[in-house]
Amino acid sequence: MLDRPLAPPPVEVIxxxxxxxxxxxxxxxxxxxxxxxxxxxxxxSYRLELKSxxxxxxxxxxxxxxxxxxxxxDLGRLKMxxxxxxxxxxxxxxxxxxxxxxxxxVEVLAxxxxxxxxxxxxxxxxxxxxxxTTRLLTAGRTDRWRSEGSCWLLASRDIVLDHSVMPDSNxxxxx
Amino acid sequence: MxxxxxxxxxxxxxxxxxxxxxxxxRIFSDADIYEEELYRIFARSWLFVAHESQxxxxxxxxxxxxxxxxxxxxRQPDGSIRVMLNSCxxxxxxxxxxxxxxxxxxxCNYHGWAFDTAGDLKGMHEEYCYDAGDIDFKNHGLKNVxxxxxxxxxxxxxxxxxxxxxxxxxxxxxxxxxxILDNEEGGTEFIGGCIKxxxxxxxxxxxxxxxxxxxxxxxxxxxxxxxxxxxxxFPPIDMQNSYHASMNGHGWEFGTEGVGDLVLLGRPKVMDYxxxxxxxxxxxxxxxxxxxxxxxxxxxxFPNVSFLPGISTFRQWQPKGPMQFELxxxxxxxxxxxxxxxxxxxxxxxxxxxxxxxxxMDDGENxxxxxxxNRGVVTRHERLHYRCGxxxxxEHDTLPGIVYRGQYNDANQRGFYQRWLDMMTHDEFGKxxxxxxxxxxxxxxxxxxxxxxxx
Ligand code: FES
Ligand SMILES: [Fe+2]
Numbered sequence: 175m176l177d178r179p180l181a182p183p184p185v186e187v188i189x190x191x192x193x194x195x196x197x198x199x200x201x202x203x204x205x206x207x208x209x210x211x212x213x214x215x216x217x218x219s220y221r222l223e224l225k226s227x228x229x230x231x232x233x234x235x236x237x238x239x240x241x242x243x244x245x246x247x248d249l250g251r252l253k254m255x256x257x258x259x260x261x262x263x264x265x266x267x268x269x270x271x272x273x274x275x276x277x278x279x280v281e282v283l284a285x286x287x288x289x290x291x292x293x294x295x296x297x298x299x300x301x302x303x304x305x306x307t308t309r310l311l312t313a314g315r316t317d318r319w320r321s322e323g324s325c326w327l328l329a330s331r332d333i334v335l336d337h338s339v340m341p342d343s344n345x346x347x348x349x
Numbered sequence: 350m351x352x353x354x355x356x357x358x359x360x361x362x363x364x365x366x367x368x369x370x371x372x373x374x375r376i377f378s379d380a381d382i383y384e385e386e387l388y389r390i391f392a393r394s395w396l397f398v399a400h401e402s403q404x405x406x407x408x409x410x411x412x413x414x415x416x417x418x419x420x421x422x423x424r425q426p427d428g429s430i431r432v433m434l435n436s437c438x439x440x441x442x443x444x445x446x447x448x449x450x451x452x453x454x455x456x457c458n459y460h461g462w463a464f465d466t467a468g469d470l471k472g473m474h475e476e477y478c479y480d481a482g483d484i485d486f487k488n489h490g491l492k493n494v495x496x497x498x499x500x501x502x503x504x505x506x507x508x509x510x511x512x513x514x515x516x517x518x519x520x521x522x523x524x525x526x527x528x529i530l531d532n533e534e535g536g537t538e539f540i541g542g543c544i545k546x547x548x549x550x551x552x553x554x555x556x557x558x559x560x561x562x563x564x565x566x567x568x569x570x571x572x573x574x575x576x577x578x579x580x581x582x583f584p585p586i587d588m589q590n591s592y593h594a595s596m597n598g599h600g601w602e603f604g605t606e607g608v609g610d611l612v613l614l615g616r617p618k619v620m621d622y623x624x625x626x627x628x629x630x631x632x633x634x635x636x637x638x639x640x641x642x643x644x645x646x647x648x649x650x651f652p653n654v655s656f657l658p659g660i661s662t663f664r665q666w667q668p669k670g671p672m673q674f675e676l677x678x679x680x681x682x683x684x685x686x687x688x689x690x691x692x693x694x695x696x697x698x699x700x701x702x703x704x705x706x707x708x709x710m711d712d713g714e715n716x717x718x719x720x721x722x723n724r725g726v727v728t729r730h731e732r733l734h735y736r737c738g739x740x741x742x743x744e745h746d747t748l749p750g751i752v753y754r755g756q757y758n759d760a761n762q763r764g765f766y767q768r769w770l771d772m773m774t775h776d777e778f779g780k781x782x783x784x785x786x787x788x789x790x791x792x793x794x795x796x797x798x799x800x801x802x803x804x
């Protein structure tokens with residue numbers, strides 16, 4: 175499907191949403207998890223679907239109940255994850271890992287609802303773990319951001335992880 | 350097919366004393382020992398390759414590994430399943446790079462040799478370049494494994510033509526296995542895809558964790574338990590009514606309270622579902638097994654498959670060198686479940702034991718660091734402690750296997766390494782001691798067991 179914008183969003187919107195993405199990455203890198211939660215809409219959906227490597231000419235029908243999802247989270251579940259990270263009992267994060275997120279390829283597109291935009295972006299996540307090993311994960315993201323009052327809130331995020339074998343022992347970080 | 354290895358015959362009994370309860374750390378990183386494991390364990394055992402539900406129709410296939418050997422598992426037009434090396438007999442290139450799918454042919458990328466789903470060579474690019482007598486098509490197909498077997502939906506294969514039957518290999522462990530494979534009419538299936546991740550740890554750490562290490566859960570997963578349970582840690586274990594049971598290296602550790610793992614799954618609808626079918630399960634499998642199912646439990650099938658009954662994560666630890674494995678995980682459900690319950694199970698599994706799951710996230714790093722640190726040139730000569738509960742062996746009327754009381758125990762881990770040692774030391778299966786003597790004998794169906802075992 176072509177991403178043909180209805181009418182391009184105003185420049186101020188593009189700037190504001192792009193800034194929101196950068197701010198989000200900074201809050202997460204700095205472990206300001208409550209600050210991050212405050213950027214999420216009440217009805218947020220946060221998803222990561224499973225992929226499997228198939229031949230282009232594959233003849234098999236889709237799986238009856240879909241490919242499966244690694245993340246299919248609502249606000250309550252994301253809060254629970256944040257609570258876990260803040261519990262003081264996550265041994266693998268103590269001392270803290272060094273995590274840095276780079277956001278790029280940001281494309282802000284108009285959406286049907288006029289207080290919403292659709293946003294494509296690329297996330298590169300660098301994780302330097304407590305044992306000194308470094309893992310690099312890259313993902314594509316398709317978001318919906320909604321303007322509520324003076325701020326933009328994340329309404330939904332579909333993550334596509336670019337690894338058929340995940341190069342890390344866990345996905346203990348937000349994308 | 351017989352896999353011979355000539356050369357080193359070290360005395361592996363030097364690496365452990367399981368009566369005393371210690372292991373030598375070198376088995377977790379030594380490259381020679383690892384090579385030997387590939388020959389003596391992976392090339393000779395029955396290995397899990399697929400659930401039959403993953404390849405329901407003719408032409409369906411998936412790719413996986415047996416040890417480090419790449420294989421294709423394919424459904425044939427007659428409904429049977431074949432397992433063959435995923436390597437072209439011409440120059441050896443991999444013939445199938447897809448994870449799964451449906452096809453009529455596998456065509457090699459290098460020179461275009463083409464094989465049907467049985468592995469038979471059917472033709473090639475520019476076939477005229479071969480003169481009469483150059484190539485015998487019959488002998489140049491994809492090499493099929495020695496045996497394929499199916500136990501209630503789980504498909505296993507072995508490279509070893511001398512391997513005992515799959516039923517004999519699983520032995521009394523079938524009594525336990527049936528709690529996940531046969532707790533309801535219709536059997537099981539895998540739903541959704543397969544998640545693969547690479548973990549820089551020795552494969553045995555994954556297996557031993559699931560075979561018996563209930564002990565780590567309360568500490569390692571403290572943050573997960575508290576976040577899912579209003580800040581409360583795991584409740585203490587009932588050491589009187591929980592057990593370890595080990596059979597030829599397979600093992601199941603479990604409570605008998607029936608709900609612990611279902612609570613951890615965190616999906617009330619799934620709990621309700623099992624509570625509803627539990628009376629039937631008791632009729633089917635006996636009272637004891639209906640109480641074990643759903644309790645805090647974990648299990649491994651020798652050598653490299655594990656699962657959590659009740660939580661429904663099913664996984665395989667695929668060796669990739671002495672200090673690395675690939676973890677493959679699936680979700681297993683009862684076929685008879687309505688779709689919404691299957692979806693609830695999947696959600697629960699991903700939220701707990703998916704790679705982003707509240708519990709799974711804590712494990713990998715422990716295994717990685719056990720592996721790398723054990724390798725230190727001085728460190729590797731120190732022994733590791735595997736003595737927990739060494740005096741708690743009991744005879745149990747109902748429970749098959751070598752049974753120990755108390756879920757916090759190293760008993761199943763010792764049983765696993767005992768089998769490891771047996772396979773590393775004995776050339777012939779017939780000479781390996783049964784641990785223990787099986788009770789079930791040739792009984793085909795543990796559901797129908799009379800008296801004692803059906804209790
Ligand atoms: S290596 Fe497969 S066709 Fe030559
Ligand atoms: Fe664990």
